[in-house]
Amino acid sequence: MRDFVHLHVHTEYSLLDGFARISELVKVVKELGMKAVAITDHGSMFGVIDFYKQAKKHGIKPIIGCEVYMAARTMYDKDPVKDKTQGHLVLLAKNMTGYKNIMKLVSKGYIEGFYYKPRVDLSLLEKHREGIIALSACVAGNVQRELLNDHYEGAKQEALKLQAIFGRGNFYLELQDHGMEEQRKVNHGLVRLSKDTGIPLVATNDVHYLRREDAEIHDILLCIQTGKTLEDKERLKFSTREFYVKSPEEMEKLFPYAPEALDNTLKIAEMCNVEFDFHQIHLPKYDVPYGYDANTYLRELCYQGLKDRYGNPDQELKNRLDYELKTIEDMGYVEYFLIVWDFIRYAKENKIMVGPGRGSAAGSIVAYTLGITDIDPIKYNLIFERFLNPERISMPDIDIDFCFERRQEVIDYVIEKYGKEKVAQIITFGTMAARAAIRDVGRAMNMPYAKVDAIAKQIPFQLGMTINKALELNKTLKDMYDTDEAARYLIDAAKALEGVPRHASTHAAGVVISKEAIDEYVPLYMHDNGITTQFPMGTLEELGLLKMDFLGLRNLTVIRDALDLIEKNHGIRIDFSKMSYDDPKVYEMISRGETLGVFQLESPGMRQFMKDLKPDCFEDIIAGISLFRPGPMDSIPKYIAYKNNPAAIKYLHPKLEPILNVTYGCLVYQEQVMQVVRDLGGYSYGRSDLVRRAMGKKKMDVMEQERQYFIYGKIDAKGNIEIPGCIRNGVSEEIANQIYDDMIDFAKYAFNKSHAAAYAVLGYQTAYLKCYYPVEFMAALITSVMGNSSKVAQYIQDCKRMNIEILPPSVNDSDAKFTVEKGKIRFGLLAVKNVGLSVIEAIMEARRQKGRFVSFMDFCDKVDTREMNKRAMESLIKCGAFDHMGAYRAQLLAVYEKVLEGIHQDRKRNIDGQMSLFSTFEEVMPQTMKEDVLPNVAEFPSKILLAMEKEMLGLYISGHPLAEYAEEIKEISTVTTGDLLDLRDEFENSDLKDGSYVRMAGLVVHRQNKVTKNNHMMAFISLEDLYGTVEVLVFPNVYEKYVSLLTEDSAVIVEGKISMKEDEQPKIIAEKILPLTKKQKYAGEKDNGEKMxxxxxxxxxxxxxxxxxxxxxxxxxxxxxxxxxxxxxxxxxxxxxxxxxxxxxxxxxxxxxxxxxxxxxxxxxxxxxxxxxxxxxxxxxx
Structure with missing residues (x-):
């Protein structure tokens, strides 16, 4: 038997085409006795690092490559007829030079050559040929296509061109046999070509899945890619089931006439030797001032910051700073801190709001003294080793929040400073989650929607849920699987595809900055949003590249806008850096649950928690944010009870009290776990973080080993005490075991205190603004959600609760954003549909230059109507922006088009020289435009005026169609649209879940009927309450009963169950519908006579x-x-x-x-x- 190596393999990173999962691929290759394997995904290199690591882990030699697309002419030609098709060519890296050249080719294919596919051409291959072995690919290769078309000489010329580019011995003619007649024809020609030209042959299998039986799942994957079903005979489909990882014996049987083609796979494998170094760091160089090196400059900045932060710092603070600086220097991250300090300094100097910190970086006094974070790590006992640990070598990770509107300015600064070729955004992959996999597979199999939906609904709606886990947790799903053959087939197919990458997109915040051009280290990808890396964030860090999260945080924009409004209205500029976080009035407001709009504290569940907790200090807010998550929520009653009755707190050992007293005896933070093993077990700072990580990741073998060290200590080979252990420190074995058990139980849920503290800072700041400057805060808050009418409505309702009046849009008084006007909030014009910034600027400029508008005609006279299109004018009229001028909306809608047309004609005459330079507007204004000839028509009914407001603003402003039912709705509804809106962000913490039974009263504002496959009628209705709109599904059995109530503008009560899907707003599945009437009493009667x-x-x-x-x-x-x-x-x-x-x-x-x-x-x-x-x-x- 001849040995053989697979050199043409498509993994899951040939998106929705390859189904050879990397983690399984290397195992199958090893089982079949092969010593090497290649990765050659279509046009991309997304998975090469993962592939390399997995292959090395299993003792398999990894061969790095790509199957590139060849342009029909040049890569810059993009004619829809001549350039629609592409040829294929397999490229394999012989060494790092070849690897870098393939990266360049793939990157340029996306950035410069993309047309249907990322394409390269012969000229580019010539430029980046060094260190590469090329194979002629499948029947879609240019050589093979010529042979299929009986153009032997053309095939010969193509082959010789490629050999000339890559050099003799670096180009191979690729034999494949998947039982397809055209391949047999091509192979005959390739053998002849090889004899005529001396170009060697190589045998491959075009691997797209691992085993023959996987062909069915691969077929489903192709259906998902193309949006077709298995029943569609015209769809993309592989013609045989032979595209799997074949054994050497199987490959030998296919090519008895070309044994050298198999031998050449080994020869090529021996020539390919790419080795990655995961210990290098490629930080960009930061230019320090003359007379400094990076180390001395960082030290200078930190010591200056230490004085600024602490005044006259004591020796303990200096020791902490020196310790951190030495660690940073030893680990080689000095430039990292200077780079981050620099762009944060730029942001602050340019009045761009920067967050107080995020994640474990808040535990660093270096970050605090540099102004990277604004949380005192000493005051709040935050731990540096949670951030940077010499015993756990990994890149530091500092995520920074910026004002949402100005985040890009900071990124632009970084690009300008380091060069656009050295900065890129980062790719991320959307994978098939459990529910989505079931729905995708169900569509491909053309199963009835109701059946697929019923199965998908049985998957619990929570993060990290898998189909296997759901089968363990949900008996109904397990019963479906065990008793229904079609359901079992669907679930098995979905399990096979679960976790497979579905698409690539741009990471919301990630940016990478490198020492040299990015494509020296990683391949690049062109996305709709611009250029990104082809490697995700984790891979970039492994390669030693500097990754940053530049996060745009809406709440920072809210704070900025609120501070600006406060300064404008009250003449003071609040400086939070000089504020203590101990104002009783702020905590009283939080304790009343009045925290809608307050960062991290605004969800319904959190508001209730704050009412129960009654926080009275900043540590309570930090703990509250940490506890209000799945898992830790179980500790909330205990935490509240101990806060209210500290005498009931009992510590297992006195040494625990100084660690846990700040959280009333409860273990809440990861940092507390680290402190316990240090103070009781005698661990080093660095090793305590390793224990914390092992517990968090549930590494049972590591945890049990550490238990022994924690209790009994550890002696090194020389007899030195490395870890004293609890017993040596006066803690009994029994108590030590109990403490360790408690830590294991809670550590998997424990939260990073540094992260919670950073969140708590913004929570307190927004609460302070709402408490003392509610009008300015709410104006800024509403501005921040102008594109979300449901949120706007929710916040406006909160304004009404606080007796803050909302004034309608006005061309005289509104700015672009929501503003404050004599203690009231004025609607911003940017919230008006069809009214863009250029229109608003024209209105505001006219007000500045020419004064207030006294009438509609005066408005038309003063505003540059070149910016004022008909749609914008109509929207301003409909939303009521001219109501204060005395004219009816009905009158203005009757004439505005003629007015604008008249002005346009006047301007044209003026341009043509037909108007006197001395004519006044009044003299030349068409008669239809004069104020006294507005048509004598009655105003629209109130109902229509409100509908106009809803159309233009997304909500009602001068009233509400449901206003007369407000008390009834409050009494009847168990949920509001606002609650459902919050549910998407808080589904794990909310009492409301997928399938929860709810009742909502509201108005039917839209109805769409649909005929089902079984020829029954159902409806989709939009139900509106005082906060917004929710979609209600009315299936046939319910529709038949209640269709008479489903007319538009009907006030109804809907009872039913919440339906949640990924990336969709929650819906209600109606089970019962009743009319809503005035002064209605509701005791929760159900059809069967049972009561709530x-x-x-x-x-x-x-x-x-x-x-x-x-x-x-x-x-x-x-x-x-x-x-x-x-x-x-x-x-x-x-x-x-x-x-x-x-x-x-x-x-x-x-x-x-x-x-x-x-x-x-x-x-x-x-x-x-x-x-x-x-x-x-x-x-x-x-």
Whole structure:
């Protein structure tokens, strides 16, 4: 048997075409006894580093390559007929020179040669030929195409051209046999060519998947790529099932007539030797002032910053700074800090808002003294080693937030400073997540939508969820899989494709800066948003490149705009750097849950948590942000209880108190885990971070080894104590084990305190602005979400709660953004549909130069109407921007086109020299434009005026069609559109989930009927409440019952379940629809006569007298909903009691909030089924 190496392989990074997963590919190659394998993805090099590492890990020699596309003429020709097709050519790197040349070719193919595909040409190959072996590729290769067309001489010329470029011995004619007749014809010609020219043969299989049986999944993948179904006979389809990783024996049987073609695969593999060095760092050089080197300049900047931050710093601060500086110098990251300091300095000097910090960088005093962060790491006990650790070699990671509107200015500065060829944005890959994979595969298989949707809905909607995990967690899904053959086939196919890259896009914030031109280190990719690297962020870091996250944070723009408005209206400029974070009024506002718009504290769940927690110091905010996540949320009741009763806190050992007292005895932060192993076990700072990482990543073998060291210590080979251990430090074995167990249990959820502290700074700052300058803050906040009418409506409702009046748009008083006018908020013109910045600038310039507009005609006279198109004028009229001038909207809509046309004609006459230089506007104005001849028409009805506002502004401003039902909606609805809007950002922390039963009252503003495949009618309706709009799906069985209620402008109550999909707004699946009437009472009656139930849990640590205390509250909300009490006994058993009918209630948000204040977070729930018919422990009332 001859040995063989696969040299033509398409991995999952031949997007939606290759299905040879790299992680499995190297294993299959090894199982089949092959010692090397190549990667040759179509036109790109996305996966080469991952491939290299995986191959090395499994003892397989990696051969780096690419199958490039050859332009029909030159790569710059882009004729739709002549240049639509491309040839294929396989390129393999012999060495690093070849690797770099292939990178250059691939990069230029995207950036300069892209036309349908990234193309190169012979001229470019000539320029970058060194260190490359070329293979003639598949039947789509230029040589093979000539042979297929019976042009032997043409094929010969193509082959000789390529041999001339790459040199004798570096170009091979590629034999393939996948059982296709055209390949047999081509192979006959290739053998003849080889004999005639001396160009050697090489045998390959065009690998697109790993095993023969994977052909079906690959077929589905092609359907997903092309948007076709398996039933479509005209679709792209591989004609055989032979495109897999064949064994050497199988390959030998295919080519008995060319044994040298197999031998040449080994020869080529031996010639290809690319080795990556993952220990080099390619930081750009920072030019320091004369007389300094990088080290001395960084030290100078830090010591100056130390004085600025601390005044007269003590020795402890200097020691901390010196320690960090030495670590940074030893690890070679001095230039890194200077580069970051420089562009942050540029931003601040140019009044671009910069965030206080993000992530573990906030633990560095170097970052603090340089002004990179604004959180004092000493005051808040933040740990440097969580950021940079000499015992864990990795690039430092500083993510920086900038004002959303001006982020690009900072990136432009970096590009200008270091050169555009050295700076690029970073690629990211969208992969097939569990639900998306099921939906994609279902479409490809042409399965009924309802069936696919039902299966997809069984996948829990949470981060990191996989199909296998869902099968373990969800019995319904498992039953479907076990009993339904079609469902099982769908799920298995989706599992096979889960995690496969689906598309490439640009990382929202990532930017890479290199020492030399970027394409010296990584290949480049051309995307709609510009040029990006072909390697994702993690790979760039492994290659030693400087990666930065330049994040645009909307909240910083809000703070900036609010500070500007405050300065304008009150004459003061607030400086947060000089502010302490201890204002009682701010904490009182947060404790009332009035934090809509406050950074990190505005979601419904977080607002309720703040009401329960009642934070009174900055550490509470940091802890709150850390706890309000899946996992740690279970500790919230304990945290609140200990905060309210510190005497109940018990520490397993006295040494834990100084570590955990700031969080009331609860383990909350990763930094606390590090501090525990240091203070009790005697670990070094660096090693404590390794323990933290092992716990966070659930590395059980590492954790158990560290347990031994933590308890008993570690002695090195020379008998020196490397780690003292708990026992040597006076902590018993039993207690040490218990502490370690607690840490393991919580460390997987523990949060980075540095990150939480940075978030808390912005949370406090925005809360301070809302507390003391609510009008300016809300104006800035609403401006920041002008493109999101639901959010605007939500914030305007909050303004009404605070008695802040919202003034309508006005051509006389509005600016582009929302502004403050005598304690009221004036609508910004940028929020008006069809009104662009140029129109607004023309209006504002006219006001500055010529004064206020006294009438519509005066407006037309003063404003440069070259910028004022008809659509913009119509929008301004409809939204009410001229209402204050006395004319009706109906009158202005009747004449505005004639007015604009008249002005246009006047201007034309003026240009033609037909108008006297001394004529006045009044003299030449067409008669139809004069003020006193506005048509004598009545104003539109209120309903139409409101509809105009909604059309132009996305919401109602002068009133609301549902205003008369406001009280009923508040009483009836269990959810608002605002809650559903927040749900996308908070689905893991919210009580509302996919499938949650909800009730919403609102207005049917749009209805679209659709006939199903079974010829039944269903509808999609847009339901609007006081905050925004949600889509409601009304399936046939519900449609038939309630179709009479689904007319547009009908006020209805919809009951149903939330439906959530990736990248879509939540919807409601209607189950019941009722008319909404004035003064309606609603007790939650369902079709089957059952009622909603209110379940209240009184936990062991609460006094039973609470039942008496609750009575007045329950009586205040008297209604028809039964109340059940769950009283937890000392033995933890639950006693269930049904309250007397005199204490039954009507469900209302205020009632639930009052009860939760008394009973605590999570102790108040509304249910649909009878609690007494179920085991109380499963009701979720605890």
């Amino acid at each position: 139930k209110l379940c209240l849990k009184i936990s062991r640590d609460k006094d039973i007298s609470l039942i008496e205390q609750m009575k007045p509250t329950l009586e205040k909300w008297k209604g028809n909903v039964p109340v059940y009490l769950y009283v937890e006994g000392k033995d933890r058993k639950m006693q269930v009691m049904k309250a007397d009918k005199s204490l039954w209630v009507k469900i209302h948000r205020e009632l639930l909030e009052e009860l939760e204040k008394m009973l605590g977070h999570g102790c108040v729930k509304v249910h649909e089924s009878d609690p007494l018919s179920s085991n109380p422990s499963h009701l979720g009332v605890g």
